[in-house]
Amino acid sequence: MNKFLWPLGLAAAIFSPAPLWAQNALTLDQALELAAARSPSLSAAAREIEAADGALRQAGLRRNPELSSSVEDLRARTRTTTTLLGLPLELGDKRPARVAAAERSKDLAVADLALARAELRARVTASYFGVLLAQERRSLAADSAAIAQRAKDAIGKRVAAGKASPVEDTRARVDLANSQLEAAEAQAELQTQRFSLALLLGQTSPSFERVAGEASAAPKRPALEALLAQLDSAPSLQTARLERERRMALVAVEQSKSTPDVLVSLGAKRNNEQGLTQAVLGLSIPLPVFDRNQGAILEALRRSEKASDELEATRLRLMAELQEAASRLAMADQSLQTLQETVLPAAQQTYEAASKGLEAGKFGFLELLDAQRSLLQARSRYLNTLAGAHQAAAVIDRILGR
Template structure:
């Protein structure tokens, strides 16, 4: 029997807030390549800056690595979408007797019509863009979590320092009261009050130390490193830059990760609708083969074409479903844009309010409370004031410090939320990437 060879070619497709102290509260530098040496967080005892914490978190956070793996997996989806259908080899034999049997060999090759293959590839590409948008969201969340955890730990570190100063202030007050009691100028009750106040500040110091440990654990968790690898934090809690406004804010909102993802979902839904429209056109199957009839003693060629008739099924239901899903994705994108703009403006208002509050506390309340305490202490030692006046001034100073640190914490919490909503436009995973 003569053999008929039909060459088939298959094509392979697709090669592939930083919360800087003098900038906007969420503009941070991009993460370094994987080959970059570990930041200072990897060396126990070294100071840890916000930049180093961000680089370490973006490199080692396990959830971020999972999102990066999803992006890598989407490339396989694109490759698979561009593969042509495999041919089918069929062998038939009629009769089992050698003298009268007939053997048929047929090679069938489907040919996709209507642009199905291109539509599949486009849908896979849009899916990869969604995966990249998810990665951008994850990066924004990791960065925001790192900013929040870093400043929480930094403020907790500042609280410990302030509590230690408060213990020193209370100890000096106790010593002054003891001297006055020894001199017979005040009642021993004054010394008792002073010692109670000092004990209270020591309790607050222990609480501040415990809060610092909790904050450091949270920071090590988001960075993906051991707590022992964290050294003293290097940063300033007093520098509060103004939040972006005007055209700069509008541009940041337009590049918000959640908004970009919603837009990518609309594009993917549109690509899915185009694929369903392409599927309404039936494919053609071309067959080539040969039949060997032993009785007649010769081989006959076979050529066939098979085309389904779209009489009952024109894929109309799938087209309607895809069209409505595209409409739903468009509506969700519009709602997401409105939500992002509203929430970002609320965060900006909160940043401005907290910044103003912290400025007043730093420039007016704290200096006034410090002066009042110093005057009351001197007056008590000179016998002009009672110790209740000293305690009242001391309590006012400590409350002002606590309120100031609380205001800073609220500001940095809002700055981290600002970063989570808008991300960093200079650190987009899909920037310059061809899907």
């Protein structure tokens, strides 16, 4: 952990045994494993693949034969019975077109599962670091309360010795009360973040007390040019591409329906009165005079064109999101470096000097209060910037499916 995020004046607590809330720690790998095992969205996507398997199997089946029988004259002596077996012949490559469309549907279901995994991983990662940073904010709030308590005690001694005005003591009490309220709010925020992460892990209440990790470590990702080079393999783009292919396959299915099927009939006709059995051969051909499936073909073509437009729109949207996230991450990285190297050390030194000066009677409470607020604001800004960096990295990972 960055040294500027450690509680000031609590060195003894750093080397003391871990508190109860720190015993049950959850790692990021454990969180991702639990989420993948219990996620209903992943389960639903996997079942869609199973359903696509059924559709693919159905698409490859041939049409069933037809058996028909007719009787002329119900009297047994003069009865004529005709029995026919009809064999449908699919023309126009209907069956291969159906199979191709079903295969594209299965490919799309597989891509949807990959997309669901990428989105879940990004959400869990973002929530995990949300808990991690909430833990640090709680530590900062506790540190703020400790600083305010020390300032109040120092002012109390000066007031008792007649070296400071009682007004300063009142201000110190107000500042302590505000710090304690902030500590309570930070604790509540931590609980909210913990419950949000628990829900992603399939838990109704958190089974962990804290998450383990290095809060001060900023996420690193390749440069924008390298990220854009990986965009073609993004799960969302792959899903849109497969949807376009599926729509094109459906166009072929509708076009194949414009060719009518032929029904070949083979059977026998039994004439009881004459005692004859005659072979019967029939051929049935629909005449596509009015319905040539032209409306369905037009619909499929337009939906195919729509899928192509959506693919391009998805590409542009992902490119914009990737550029924005990469820019935010780069800006956050620069800000974190400045905060670590310049702002935080200067704020800490100023506070330590003001604290010692107050105890020695060289500075007043207002100087210490200003130094204290500057330090806490710098540390809070560091955490907020770090949170923004993790959020930007999570967006990048979600887009690229990492």
